[in-house]
Amino acid sequence: MSRKTLDLSEALSGYLQQVQPELSDIERRMLEETAQLPGAGMQIAPEQASLLSVLAASIGAVHTLEVGVFTGLSTLAVARALPAHGRVVAMDIDAATTERARAYWEAAGVADRIELHIAPALETLDGLLAAGKQDRFDFAFIDADKRNYWHYFERCLALLRPGGLIAVDNVLWHGKVADKNENDATTAAIRDFNARLREDTRVLHAVVPVGDGLTLAVKRPTSSTTRDAQ
Ligand code: CA
Secondary structure, eight states: OSOTTOOOOOOHHHHHHSSSSOOOOHHHHHHHTTSTTTTTTOOOOOOOOHHHHHHHTTTOOOEEEEETTTSSSHHHHHHTTOOOOOOOEEEEEEEHHHHHHHHHHHHHTGGGEEEESSSSSSHHHHHHTTTOOOOOOOEEEEOOOOHHHHEEEEEEHHHHEEEEEEEOTTGGGGGGGGOOOOOOOOHHHHHHHHHHTOOOEEEEEEEEEEOEEEEEEEEEESSTTTGGGO
């Protein structure tokens, strides 16, 4: 499951939570209530939420994308790091879990920074591209159906400004990516995503073993820049 970083002992995981930024009452409630839901493992770990906040703040993000909302912890983490006029364009297909998310965002006072689209994310992303929003976004977080990861990544990359950052969750997929006996379509899709990204000269990337594995990719200033030129 992805609610704690892989391969940390229970003791060290507990200590990590003690030294992380303190959770707000809303975040604590999100974690407790979401843990009771089917699909609870889809929630990001608290240490990932703090990391997303820091990443968004560190690049001065104002306009961001989120592909896959679930009950809204990652959306809240990014929204709270934005200036008051900042916006998260959040995408999900689940009306029930996002209704919970909306309630949490309201309670946390960030709902006015979040524009939620209940539709297949590829449609929403294609709509933004058709509306000429290329190079307009600063940050994107991708955490939805893994078989579409590459399609989401391509569209988010086009929508990001040079220097913008994409974070992609579950790239270590509970360790299944490293097990040759695991060849289901989702595991294969994540392996394919990881392999393609490694060869992609349009971004600088790092695969960070936090939570279930988080890839960070920065859009290079020009697509013609090569890795060797750095
Ligand atoms: Ca995830």
